[in-house]
Amino acid sequence: MKRITIIFFLLAGLGFSAKAQELKIGHINTQEVIYLMSEMDTVRMRLQVIQTDLVETMQGMEDEYQTKYTEYNRKQATWTAAVKEAKEKEIQDLIARLQQFQQTAQQELAQQEQELSAPVYQKAQTAINKVAKELSLTYVFNTAAGAIIYLDESASVNLLPLVKKELGIPEEKVTPTQLPQQP
Numbered sequence: 001m002k003r004i005t006i007i008f009f010l011l012a013g014l015g016f017s018a019k020a021q022e023l024k025i026g027h028i029n030t031q032e033v034i035y036l037m038s039e040m041d042t043v044r045m046r047l048q049v050i051q052t053d054l055v056e057t058m059q060g061m062e063d064e065y066q067t068k069y070t071e072y073n074r075k076q077a078t079w080t081a082a083v084k085e086a087k088e089k090e091i092q093d094l095i096a097r098l099q100q101f102q103q104t105a106q107q108e109l110a111q112q113e114q115e116l117s118a119p120v121y122q123k124a125q126t127a128i129n130k131v132a133k134e135l136s137l138t139y140v141f142n143t144a145a146g147a148i149i150y151l152d153e154s155a156s157v158n159l160l161p162l163v164k165k166e167l168g169i170p171e172e173k174v175t176p177t178q179l180p181q182q183p
Contacts, residue, residue, distance in 0.1 A: 026137045026157040031144040033124050033160065034117075036169045043116045050112055054105040061101060065094045127166040131159050 034040055072087050079087065132140045135157055141148050164171065 023138045024136055024157070025155065026132055026135065026140045026159045027143050027148070027153075028128060028140060028159040028163060029144045030124060030128070030142050032175050033128070033163055033167070033169075034120060035175050036164060036173050037120055037124065037167060038169070039120045039123065040117070043113075043120060046116055047109070047113055051109060054109065058098070058101060058105065061094070061098050065091070065098060068094060124163070124167070127163050128159060131162045131166055135159075135162075 068087070068091055072091060076084055076087070128140065137157065140159060141156070161171070164173075
């Protein structure tokens with residue numbers, strides 16, 4: 001019985017080492033892929049429009065505050081106590097609205113970015129999955145995550161060129177970090 005157990009473990013060990021030799025590993029920087037996708041250019045433009053609208057609204061509110069505050073400083077000495085109190089309340093309410101709008105605007109911009117970017121991330125993930133499956137890869141590491149402390153690129157397939165091709169991104173399109181350094 002003891003011999004059968006030893007033989008079983010030896011065979012299992014051989015099977016495991018054979019399986020380990022079949023592992024095929026790839027890597028990709030998903031941030032780079034996302035940056036290069038034309039859909040992300042559209043997302044960035046749409047977010048810029050939203051941000052511009054929010055900034056213009058905020059600027060209008062700030063201008064209104066500045067006008068009321070300047071008027072208050074100029075005329076407060078001539079106002080009755082009731083008028084002065086009403087104007088102070090008006091300025092305080094405007095400050096509260098400004099703060100609330102700023103907070104809401106930041107949340108809205110973040111939400112819009114998430115909603116607009118989600119389909120782009122999904123499309124990139126689908127392309128990565130397809131390429132990895134075509135290459136029969138066992139694992140694909142995301143080098144953008146920063147968790148990989150060593151990567152032997154000769155033993156790992158860089159999926160970036162293949163995913164760019166799958167997504168129809170021109171080969172010559174690169175991220176700013178890939179641009180040649182100027183002397």
